[in-house]
Amino acid sequence: MENRVDVASLSDAGLLDEQRAIAAHRRQLDVRAALVAGEIERRSARALGYDGLAQRAGFLSSAALIQSITGGSRSEAARLVSVGSSLDTPVGAAVLAGDISVDAAAAIGRGLGSAGPEALPLVEAAPSLTPEELFRRARDLRDELDASAVARREKEQRDLRYFRYSTREDGTVGGSFRFDAVDAALLVSALEALTSPRRGGPRFADPEQAARDAALEADERSTDQITADGVIAMVRLAVDADPGTLFGARRPAVRLVVTAGRAVVEDSGEPVSMATVERFVCDAGVIGVKFDSGGQVVNVGRAQRLFTERQRIGLAVRDGGCRFPGCDRPPSWCEAHHIDQWARDHGSTDIADGVLLCRRHHLLVHNNHWQVTRHGADYTITPPGGTARPMPTKSRVLEKRAS
Ligand SMILES: [Zn+2]
Numbered sequence: 001m002e003n004r005v006d007v008a009s010l011s012d013a014g015l016l017d018e019q020r021a022i023a024a025h026r027r028q029l030d031v032r033a034a035l036v037a038g039e040i041e042r043r044s045a046r047a048l049g050y051d052g053l054a055q056r057a058g059f060l061s062s063a064a065l066i067q068s069i070t071g072g073s074r075s076e077a078a079r080l081v082s083v084g085s086s087l088d089t090p091v092g093a094a095v096l097a098g099d100i101s102v103d104a105a106a107a108i109g110r111g112l113g114s115a116g117p118e119a120l121p122l123v124e125a126a127p128s129l130t131p132e133e134l135f136r137r138a139r140d141l142r143d144e145l146d147a148s149a150v151a152r153r154e155k156e157q158r159d160l161r162y163f164r165y166s167t168r169e170d171g172t173v174g175g176s177f178r179f180d181a182v183d184a185a186l187l188v189s190a191l192e193a194l195t196s197p198r199r200g201g202p203r204f205a206d207p208e209q210a211a212r213d214a215a216l217e218a219d220e221r222s223t224d225q226i227t228a229d230g231v232i233a234m235v236r237l238a239v240d241a242d243p244g245t246l247f248g249a250r251r252p253a254v255r256l257v258v259t260a261g262r263a264v265v266e267d268s269g270e271p272v273s274m275a276t277v278e279r280f281v282c283d284a285g286v287i288g289v290k291f292d293s294g295g296q297v298v299n300v301g302r303a304q305r306l307f308t309e310r311q312r313i314g315l316a317v318r319d320g321g322c323r324f325p326g327c328d329r330p331p332s333w334c335e336a337h338h339i340d341q342w343a344r345d346h347g348s349t350d351i352a353d354g355v356l357l358c359r360r361h362h363l364l365v366h367n368n369h370w371q372v373t374r375h376g377a378d379y380t381i382t383p384p385g386g387t388a389r390p391m392p393t394k395s396r397v398l399e400k401r402a403s
């Protein structure tokens with residue numbers, strides 16, 4: 001409490017002086033902490049085995065022991081150990097002399113992999129750089145000094161690549177991944193293109209691109225959600241485009257099993273709503289599987305698709321993308337929505353009975369029971385209890401013809 005009163009009574013200049021004084025103290029304390037950490041490391045040396053200080057205290061490393069005492073992060077403890085054990089180097093001398101901070105010395109060590117005389121230009125530059133900038137500068141210097149190391153590190157990076165995922169109890173899938181810098185560049189440029197204006201990407205003067213950017217910025221989904229939807233859209237494109245070489249004969253797909261009003265995802269057994277079933281049936285059709293009274297399969301029907309490939313091409317040309325008002329998703333993102341829902345009406349399928357909707361708007365239409373209605377060559381969409389809105393075509397071909 002006393003401290004608070006004390007601070008509140010300081011002038012602006014006094015306040016900043018106080019901050020500077022604390023920072024100077026902290027730097028001195030850091031140096032002392034590094035000295036102590038270095039000594040703990042020496043007394044825990046691997047050569048001493050179980051007699052080492054850390055081992056005797058029940059820790060695998062000096063960093064783990066130090067962390068248990070400071071309550072700080074493991075990386076902070078590791079920083080202290082690494083700087084503390086290189087105090088008799090040129091970089092260490094600069095730390096002891098108070099020329100650079102422990103953080104700066106650690107950044108040099110991580111970036112350059114050395115605290116020797118070759119690090120002296122970095123020591124000189126350190127006071128005007130943040131530890132992050134210093135780290136990058138150190139890494140650049142390392143690459144200059146040892147060109148062959150670049151190829152070696154590239155291979156090390158590549159060996160670290162992985163993509164791990166697992167299904168959780170609730171049927172959702174999560175995971176983590178790591179790619180080398182080259183593959184990552186492809187992935188990141190694709191992901192950033194999906195969300196460009198959100199991530200402060202380049203803005204284009206082109207009015208079409210500007211309109212797309214504006215729509216993305218107004219999008220109510222979070223940037224992470226847009227990215228997730230984009231990744232699924234990329235998978236769907238790849239599945240559609242693959243001639244059977246990448247995925248083999250059994251095309252990846254979501255298969256839903258519907259029995260007696262209950263629907264589950266085939267592989268995970270996770271239940272899904274009937275609205276989701278309707279959306280799937282609407283776009284992809286169903287395969288009827290008949291059982292006899294003993295539960296034996298007696299007949300597997302053909303896939304009854306709503307629209308043939310040729311009809312889908314027709315839809316794509318006619319609609320030019322999602323026909324939901326204001327949506328600009330191209331045909332490749334779209335599913336075909338049957339305006340007299342197929343599950344209700346097993347009649348023949350005519351192109352006039354379908355409109356393209358992007359996955360999001362298709363979900364919206366089914367989940368919220370919006371109604372699409374045809375009026376000759378035009379379509380409208382009506383929310384429950386709301387008023388009809390026109391669904392203009394996005395097709396350039398048809399626009400041209402009209403003008
Ligand atoms: Zn539909």
Ligand SMILES: [Zn+2]
Nearest residue numbers: 322327358361
């Ligand atoms: Zn849409």
